[in-house]
Amino acid sequence: MLPIAVNNRPFASDSLTGLMLPDGIFESSLGKMKLNSHFTNSSSATHFNLSIYLESSSHPAIQTTPITHNVASLEGGSSILKSWEVDFSSVPAGTYYISFIAESLSGRQRIIKKIFVTKVTFNSSNHIFSAQTPEGVFTVRYKEITEVNSSKCCKEKSGSRNDMQYSELIENLSYTFSIGQRKFQLCPVMFLPLESETGWVSDPPYEGQYSDLPYQDPWWKILLAVIAFILIIAASIVEGTSGSGSLSGTLGCTSTPSGVCASGGGTSAVAAGLVAAAAVVAGIAVYSDERDLHRIGQDKTIPGGGEFTIKENLVANIKYIDSVEFGKPFKVGVDWQYERLTINRRGIQKSYSYIETTINSNVHLLSRYEINAPDVIKVYRKEPFIVKASFFDQNDRLYIGDKLFVKCYLVHSDESKGVDFILEDNGGKPDKTSNDGVYTGLHYFDATDEGRWKVYVIAQDVNNAKEFMEPEEAAKIIGGIVLTNQMSISFGGGTCSLVPDGDVHVIV
């Protein structure tokens, strides 16, 4: 058998932004997505002329565009990232399996891996987002979010404590993306929750103190993060599709024609991705990686014998103590109240509640990162644009190999076009040495690309939980969080521009 392994769960990336979804979870309302997987040569010998393809999936509605990737060589111990376009639009929420084949003249290997698919819907009458999972339905209602000031930049929170107006939110977010008019804005409008109410209805109602985790793996906050992510992606797609600032009751599929998804790129994609990522990282920090607030609520409320929990609610008031900055240990304060509603066999309902004030920190950290790329490219000399990047964790140790998902986004100075490409640390061209912590990627500009381009290198961590882990153990490991800080959200007003990692002048 060929010693090729997939050590991490295959993960989803969104077609518009190119970024990994929270924890790599697939979302059916986003329709066509990329399914990405790192393939690792688990031997010490180099393997040559590999073919890697997606053989089969465990649900007929998972529609794959078949591609066989050819890999000239893969050094021992190194990992290569491969992607497939997969349409999830008709896939019900659930846990599914994917089989990959890796083969060469030396042998063949079938690798079967698990993936998770959510299905998010939006009820415009009560402003509730629902994420279906096999174990139950998770809901969220944003009561208060960050406000946008007249210059479309960051401002302190809004004063209203009424339910937020989604049309206003979408209008503001749409300003950021403006894909339809191709007006790319470098000053993204932020969306961060300030007061939210989340709910969990286990299916079926459960007896005892603890419900199953969604998918028997991630904490509930991952679902919250998925909802925040797709709310922002949906806003950008709504704008790209219709130019209007409205969000219909059927969020997702109806607003995600593949043509729009394929038009990603440019600053809008970077902005959309980073705004979404900011909402994700903030939400994850609020609910804590170590033990989800919903789980703590279950810890603190013990139902009586013979009672079944039918609904759980958690209201969170959030205060951003520090600026929300990717890769930094920013602090978030949260006043939260958990309520458990139970019913016994005689139909008598009872409620239990727990109140706490917590300060949590972002634990997805990067002490620093270094980008190395040429600042001038002469197209007439056919010069390649090679980007090298290294990322150091909080202990100043290098991230290596399949520990990160790294992309470089290039945005032309007139913001009319953009491209993106993957950086890898696998020793395959253009990368020189595998697992040395230098992620390398390459792009060739052409004769139509003259001018100055901004360079953004975005790194996300990868969920590397092992399949043999217990659900509560696996849930503590979360991937898909942006680590590189091209954007910082402070609450004192002023500008919140995207900060590129550099630029390059292209001479044709």
Add this chain to the structure above:
Amino acid sequence: MAIELEIRDGSPHWYLSPNIWVVMDPSDTIESMPIAGTPCYLKARVRNNGSTTVANATVKFYWANPSIGVTRSTATLIGQSFVSLAAGGEDDVLCLIPWVPVFLNEGHECVIAEAYHSSDPLPATTDFNVPTDRHVAQRNLSVLMAMNSIFHMNFEMHNGQRKEEIFTAQIEQVGSENIIKEFPFLKEQLRGKKEGILKTVEFTNTQFLEQSRKQELSEKSSKPIAIGGFEKRKLAIVGQMEGDFVFLVVLQCKDEIRTGGLGILVINKKS
């Protein structure tokens, strides 16, 4: 002969292909018998006889009730997979969509697999044409338990044509040596058992064997049957055997051409 995909038929019984099989777990390498109500998975061995590498060929898997003359419109699609093969290459292909054999048929179903590519397409017909089309193979094998040497099995005959046709249904005992060679998993089930003989067999129109008729089995082993256009006919066989096991084939013939077949291994539970 750029790309030439094939799933090999059974030999000498083309409807008993050893190149389609059932596993209880996707990682299993040893095949299993399908069990009614229990999810299982199908695998097929696909070969590229052509001179060119094929990338991303489609492999479709179907099931049907124990039947003869099944078509694409009467079979149920389980799922599809992809395979890439070098010229002359051959590989197993897994369908990860579970197949749950239904209780109605006590787990005995017919499975079909077909492999094709845009450069090596399927013929434009709903008929599988298993014996003549190299893309398609069928495994129509049932294992049946006889009680006190008497057995009974329901099956269907299909007419894939628009107009009514008269078919002949035939049943005969065949030697098991070649069959066991092609389906090694049967060895375990037949260990220590001796091959017996078919004493009597009859086609009936009833779905269940009536107790009173058990002693009235005749020698009839061939029967003409009219089936309307695109229709199917439910039939059954009842029979009596002697010994530990017999291997039978049920054939659907049209003008002496075999248009369908079903293999049945009957194991005498008493022995």
